[in-house]
């Protein structure tokens with residue numbers, strides 16, 4: 001069902017462009033047409049190769065297979081891998097013991113959900129100081145992320161755990177999303193601008209776990225929604241609806257035009273519809289003159 | 291054979307009773323100018339037809355009520371939700387009614403095309419001075435239709451009762467409320483209480499599907515009736531005078547051309563409706579006064595008002611001790627000035643002339659003939675372009691990664707600077723073009739522009755006769771070919787007399803036939819004054835080249851029909867593919 005609709009809408013988009021030309025195209029949302037397979041949901045990413053791994057003697061390749069939480073005794077390879085990665089890539093900003101520095105906030109007690117969110121959405125590590133680190137391809141493999149999460153957790157406990165997301169009720173998810181999230185992220189999930197140049201990003205690449213983490217953690221300018229505001233089933237519902245918003249599944253009417261609303265619609269009406277009709281009358285008028 | 295005989299009898303018996311034949315004959319011989327810019331109005335007309343056709347379909351399924359209902363249908367995320375009946379029925383139209391979404395989207399796309407075509411038509415009329423006496427009435431009717439189209443677009447956009455349009459409705463409500471003294475009373479009259487009220491949707495619905503379309507239809511009829519009575523204006527050119535119209539006859543060549551255009555408008559509207567999503571209210575969700583949506587823009591044709599509201603500094607002031615809230619100046623005053631300016635323009639411009647222009651004009655000004663008019667028009671267009679951009683300030687801010695307030699400041703500067711500079715440039719270009727005579731913008735040299743900027747010497751003001759308000763000054767071809775200009779008369783095999791104008795450049799056949807030679811001569815003299823007339827042998831077929839025209843017209847129609855069929859097949863296949871059961 002899902003794939004059928006998506007392929008269908010891609011084909012419709014192609015037909016649309018072929019028929020009407022590509023004047024005044026919509027503002028492309030990054031990765032909109034082809035959602036990047038996100039390693040966040042447990043699929044080990046090949047991108048770990050980019051990480052210079054051979055630096056220390058401890059056995060480098062022993063990823064914590066299986067979902068078991070890495071309870072950390074001293075000689076655990078996962079823990080030392082986490083410490084190693086942390087010291088090499090995070091400590092410069094967050095301090096060697098996660099106490100924070102001029103360049104980054106303290107990580108003591110932020111909780112596994114926050115660390116996993118920052119790493120799986122590729123926000124951390126930031127390469128240069130930006131006001132708002134964007135969603136990118138994660139810099140670490142899933143196993144390395146687990147190791148880092150465990151290590152940062154060992155610096156000081158507390159904070160929200162990584163939520164487990166089950167299937168949620170679509171209708172409830174739609175209502176909760178419109179009530180709690182649409183004001184910032186737009187009802188289409190396409191994102192919107194906030195004050196002072198910051199944006200609430202598009203949710204087009206957010207996995208269910210990342211959505212649940214964002215709800216609990218409240219990254220950046222986003223407020224955190226604790227359990228007494230949104231219970232676990234409600235989080236499941238919102239995460240499920242966000243998945244429903246992703247891709248072209250809801251664009252039943254054809255090319256989505258970036259789901260930016262009347263502005264792009266107006267541009268298409270002028271740039272394609274009226275341009276075409278003006279061309280037609282020129283042609284008809286030109287023939288009549290002869 | 292039989293049909294021909296039948297239709298002949300039918301025609302004759304009708305004519306016996308109604309005496310329509312002379313009227314019809316005259317109507318069919320009506321001449322329409324060939325210039326393409328004369329067809330913008332027709333695009334608007336046919337978009338209106340598409341709006342009525344699709345709108346009637348929508349009316350069969352739309353429920354104009356804010357009563358609480360439970361949606362149950364194919365759109366899973368709404369299934370079982372309580373929403374207003376209007377919203378639920380719009381989602382049902384989009385997901386559960388066969389072809390409903392196609393009709394909804396086509397209706398909305400043709401609304402955008404409709405207003406766009408009206409604006410193009412208005413610009414053509416404005417820049418060519420077609421609104422001058424005797425056509426001021428049609429200008430007034432046209433501006434009224436534009437205002438009604440904007441209003442109807444707004445009500446149509448608002449009746450689905452979704453979150454996005456509700457946001458716009460709330461803004462219009464507060465703008466109306468901001469009018470001193472009468473504002474409160476007006477919103478109470480319209481809405482029946484504090485926003486949002488249950489009356490608003492049904493009232494807007496009646497206005498949207500009945501009142502305004504009926505008034506529009508009546509105005510369209512009046513507009514076209516006056517056009518037929520006054521005849522078309524036309525661009526000056528060889529053989530064209532204040533007393534004639536040069537172009538194609540209504541039947542057959544013009545009829546086929548305009549039907550081909552109708553087919554094209556249908557094709558474009560339905561292609562957009564089938565291929566490009568517009569106003570996906572199921573994603574926006576139902577209106578809820580406690581919720582907000584962002585980014586929120588209205589349709590482009592009212593977005594300039596929204597842009598003015600965003601751009602204008604929040605100024606409140608007191609009149610007789612009453613506080614006038616900030617939407618008043620950008621919302622009510624600016625909108626009012628816009629339309630007052632449009633209504634009054636022909637009369638303002640007439641007064642501005644040194645020699646008060648009371649003459650009737652059948653010949654259009656080439657746009658360059660009035661640099662001041664061009665400069666003013668281009669400046670106003672630039673202002674509205676900035677306002678449209680301001681309505682998208684949040685989207686621009688996101689693309690540019692700037693704070694919205696910075697974007698607004700930039701746009702404020704642009705709103706002041708761009709209209710003036712664009713207007714001055716247009717003014718100078720028009721002056722340079724006018725001084726240089728018939729060349730295009732691409733061929734202007736620097737010295738042309740420099741001389742256009744010298745005002746004292748009147749270098750730019752050298753009249754080429756083009757657009758001079760005197761009725762006899764038409765752009766005649768160069769002197770040599772002028773000598774050759776003459777009227778030719780002949781008698782057709784059917785016994786009727788016809789005439790044509792001929793010079794070195796063109797041959798223009800008159801569209802009417804006359805019973806006697808003096809009648810034909812008189813007609814020719816009305817159109818061309820004292821040109822030498824001589825009788826010639828009838829040329830081949832009848833007058834013009836109806837056969838050739840018919841053939842050409844047939845080709846056009848065939849091609850247009852082909853494209854239409856192609857689009858229909860593509861649409862149908864798309865729909866079918868979508869309905870295919872999942873693998």
Ligand code: HEM
Pocket residue numbers: 338341342344345346348349352380383394397398401404438439442443444445446447448449450498499500503506568569
């Ligand atoms: C001046 C001509 C008209 C304009 C500019 C116009 C414009 C619009 C617009 C923009 C919408 C919103 C569509 C959407 O939901 O996306 C709309 C809805 C609607 N229009 Fe019109 N319209 C016009 C004439 C008519 C006529 C003549 C009828 C009926 C005879 C009609 C019936 C409707 C109905 C029932 C809806 C609500 C259904 C829906 O939103 O899906 N309209 N119109």
